Amino acid sequence: MSFMEQLKDGLSKTRKNFTERMEDLVGASVELDEDFMDEMEMILVAGDVGIKTTEKIMAALRKAAATRQIKSPAEALPFLKNYIADLLKTTGPRMRFKGHPSIVLVVGVNGVGKTTTIGKLSNYYRLMGYKVMMCAADTFRAGATEQLQIWGKKAQVDVIAHGDGADPAAVVYDGVKAAIARKADVLFVDTAGRLHNKTNLMKELDKIYRVIRKEIPDGPHETLLVLDATTGQNGLIQAKQFQQAAGITGIVLTKLDGTAKGGIAIAIAKELGVPVKYAGVGEGIDDLKPFDAMDFAQALI
Structure with missing residues (x-):
């Protein structure tokens, strides 16, 4: 099993608590309205993303909806996936190894x-x-x-x-x-x-x-x-x-x-x-x- 598969398998409990609720919300929503945004915010908080980080993510999601970068609830999940990846992304070497030792x-x-x-x-x-x-x-x-x-x-x-x-x-x-x-x-x-x-x-x-x-x-x-x-x-x-x-x-x-x-x-x-x-x-x-x-x-x- 690759590490990606291990990670996907390992995060299955988190997905059930997190992404499956998002998918249910997307499936039940017609518009990117405030009801949708409020429900999404609750899902993120319940998934232990944290209040401050959730507020930042939701501000980005609302802006993307307002500027028509995303036009429907179905486009919200790909947007969130890329946005979360950007939040977690780091630059430079993983470990600062200098000299011996x-x-x-x-x-x-x-x-x-x-x-x-x-x-x-x-x-x-x-x-x-x-x-x-x-x-x-x-x-x-x-x-x-x-x-x-x-x-x-x-x-x-x-x-x-x-x-x-x-x-x-x-x-x-x-x-x-x-x-x-x-x-x-x-x-x-x-x-x-x-x-x-x-x-x-x-x-x-x-x-x-x-x-x-x-x-x-x-x-x-x-x-x-x-x-x-x-x-x-x-x-x-x-x-x-x-x-x-x-x-x-x-x-x-x-x-x-x-x-x-x-x-x-x-x-x-x-x-x-x-x-x-x-x-x-x-x-x-x-x-x-x-x-x-x-x-x-x-x-x-």
Whole structure:
């Protein structure tokens, strides 16, 4: 199954909650009147697109109707598909890898799949020809280090680890030193699950940043926030909090295959101005792929 097919299959719950309602509306509507617009707005909000983003989409749809760019309800869905793809589209390189090594910090709350995401990303970039290493700086959650080591074996990459209860910043220091010594291209750093209101954990993240920058002044080169797509608007709230605390550069959206709230990808990309860089649509090591705006829009609508 191609990734496009996986994405389409994975978004089936979202489509049922989202696109099928749009199609019913289009089928029942004769004109692009205010009743049609109000119903479409409700569908977008219910699909977790978010209030602000929905308002922007609806303003564009109303303008397109007023200027006769679209002339009937049937033309609304193709317009929305292209408009959503444009909202999600990004330019430039997906990852800002600079020098050897490039440091990629991976953050997020507990249970979103950070460790699994690092394992899958490590495998992806190893297959792309990069020399990859991982650093087990989540020393807070019992078994996190062992879980990352298991992923290291699956992905065939080295893991720098101490053990449960160790100082995360010390693990990161050793990880950076080892990545430099072994001439790694990329070092993925796992971190403890953090909540915005856990002051000590956020201070720990600051310490990790300082350790990285002492050895590599322009690092980390990417800070990826892992979000569980099934949480819908809670994911958007998390993203805003982490953006303030950690300066995130990209989103990894996991569990798209199990959610009716896939519209959250649109809200995150638009309201935060932070790109969704990768999408997860399964449990397998190959089921995390680069996020493509048009593929997502086509799978959604």
